[in-house]
Amino acid sequence: MTTPPAPPAPEQPAAPEQQPAAPAKKGGKLLKKVGGVVLAIAIAIAVKLGLPHLTGEAPVHAQAGECVTVTGPDNDPKVDTTDCSSGKPDLFKVVKVIDDTFDVNQCGGELSALAQQLNSDKFVLCLEEVPAK
Incomplete structure (x- = not known):
């Protein structure tokens, strides 16, 4: 007597391929923070030194006779x-x-x-x- 073959196992969905997690880009975040600070400082300096001259509000250093x-x-x-x-x-x-x-x-x-x-x-x-x- 021969045994009938075992019924096929129900197919299980294939597990999604797991890729290794990408390392966090700490350098990118740090660069953004440093860039933001540098930009803020540059804007502050430009406003301090340039804005009064651009708007005509800088004091006049007139000469004698003027x-x-x-x-x-x-x-x-x-x-x-x-x-x-x-x-x-x-x-x-x-x-x-x-x-x-x-x-x-x-x-x-x-x-x-x-x-x-x-x-x-x-x-x-x-x-x-x-x-x-």
Whole structure:
């Protein structure tokens, strides 16, 4: 007597091939963080050094003999050079410039004084009012 062959085993679905897990890219994350920090620093420096010059808000380092207009509040005056014959309001002639100080008393009592800072340069403009025409 012969034994009948064993019934075929039910087919099991093939297990998905497992690939080894890719190593985490720590270098990529670190590079992104460092790049972000460097970018933030670069933007901060650009804003600090460039934005006032681009927007025209940087203090003017006028020379003696030039004329300037002074506008804005006393605690944040805006100074712009202009033609001495312009007849603009708030027009002053720069009598002298005193570098490396904020001491407005060095201009004396007869002149107006305005302390300014441009980057690392600090100076005082000694001003004489130009009468309106």
